[in-house]
Amino acid sequence: MKRLFSGAQPTGTLHLGNYIGAIKNWVELQNKYDCIFSIVDLHAITIEYNQKSMREKILDLAKTYIACGIEPDKAKLFIQSQVKQHTELMWILSTVTPLGELNRMTQFKDKAKQHSHNINLGLYSYPVLQAADILVYKAEFVPVGEDQIQHIEITREIARKFNFRFNTDYLPEPKELLSKGARLMGLDGDSKMSKSKNNFIGLDEDEKSIMNKLRGAKTDPARIKRTDSGNPKICNMFAWHKIFSSEEEQNKCSDGCKTAQIGCVDCKKILCANINKIIEPIRLKKQELDKDNDYIIDILKNGAVKCSNIAEETMIGVRDILGFNI
Ligand code: AQP
Numbered sequence: 001m002k003r004l005f006s007g008a009q010p011t012g013t014l015h016l017g018n019y020i021g022a023i024k025n026w027v028e029l030q031n032k033y034d035c036i037f038s039i040v041d042l043h044a045i046t047i048e049y050n051q052k053s054m055r056e057k058i059l060d061l062a063k064t065y066i067a068c069g070i071e072p073d074k075a076k077l078f079i080q081s082q083v084k085q086h087t088e089l090m091w092i093l094s095t096v097t098p099l100g101e102l103n104r105m106t107q108f109k110d111k112a113k114q115h116s117h118n119i120n121l122g123l124y125s126y127p128v129l130q131a132a133d134i135l136v137y138k139a140e141f142v143p144v145g146e147d148q149i150q151h152i153e154i155t156r157e158i159a160r161k162f163n164f165r166f167n168t169d170y171l172p173e174p175k176e177l178l179s180k181g182a183r184l185m186g187l188d189g190d191s192k193m194s195k196s197k198n199n200f201i202g203l204d205e206d207e208k209s210i211m212n213k214l215r216g217a218k219t220d221p222a223r224i225k226r227t228d229s230g231n232p233k234i235c236n237m238f239a240w241h242k243i244f245s246s247e248e249e250q251n252k253c254s255d256g257c258k259t260a261q262i263g264c265v266d267c268k269k270i271l272c273a274n275i276n277k278i279i280e281p282i283r284l285k286k287q288e289l290d291k292d293n294d295y296i297i298d299i300l301k302n303g304a305v306k307c308s309n310i311a312e313e314t315m316i317g318v319r320d321i322l323g324f325n326i
Contacts, residue, residue, distance in 0.1 A: 093135070
């Protein structure tokens, strides 16, 4: 089976964007690929965080993966910091990574603005660690949301530089795998749904909470009264319908909006029911998993052993190529 790698940061509850852009895709792919899914705790410390809640957030993310349908018998699940080869390869790759490429990264520019009091080297070299995460497993594919495409491009560039510098083809250039809804906009309609912005629906929310958030979500700003006709093309909620609702429901909302036959609240109620159908089983399964931390810790430890073996095999070759083979 071809191998793929992906991960998410333990920085808080996963949201609908993480699910639609990444995790949902992982669940489908685990039957076709040799899948490695990581909890990337080393990435999460590039911004300020509370170390007292890190353990809980790591376990929470592992439970969410499983509640979403990741099966530990099919995919390897592990914590990034438990496989030391990631950071070893990162250092090596940093010696072939052009600064000019890192300077172009939009995520760094965004995060540097968001965390202007803490612009650290880790935040800047984040894409090099991400490249190491992928290349240490020689993964061919990386299922991610659209926001990560630039980081996969730089991973390919870094693999190319390494191969060119050492006259080898040892590190394969990975490709991104994007899903429908690879960029889910937030409730504000202005930016992508994001943990660090108050524009998300969390995978732990119940129907009431989802509807409360949808009530305040941005629609066509020109449609003020229910009797006004609206333009679905510029309505963020209609973009959500295209992802979450059936064709029949989409037509009902689109035609009804243009002719003022249906109000935004009714369209949002349809959306709420469809989103809740996705989130509710995840929320309930996660509540069950919350009772058994030992089971989760076992899965993560097993995953780390399996991943360390694969990563070490790659690193034996890398060390040899570098001339570290005494
Ligand atoms: N809005 C989104 N639409 C589609 N996919 C998304 N992803 C994130 N947001 C969206 C995808 O989710 C995966 C895991 O992401 P992460 O844990 O690395 O966090 P992130 O990308 O940094 O997510 P956030 O919410 O945007 O976190 P903050 O606010 O802390 O920066 C990735 O595959 C990502 O593409």
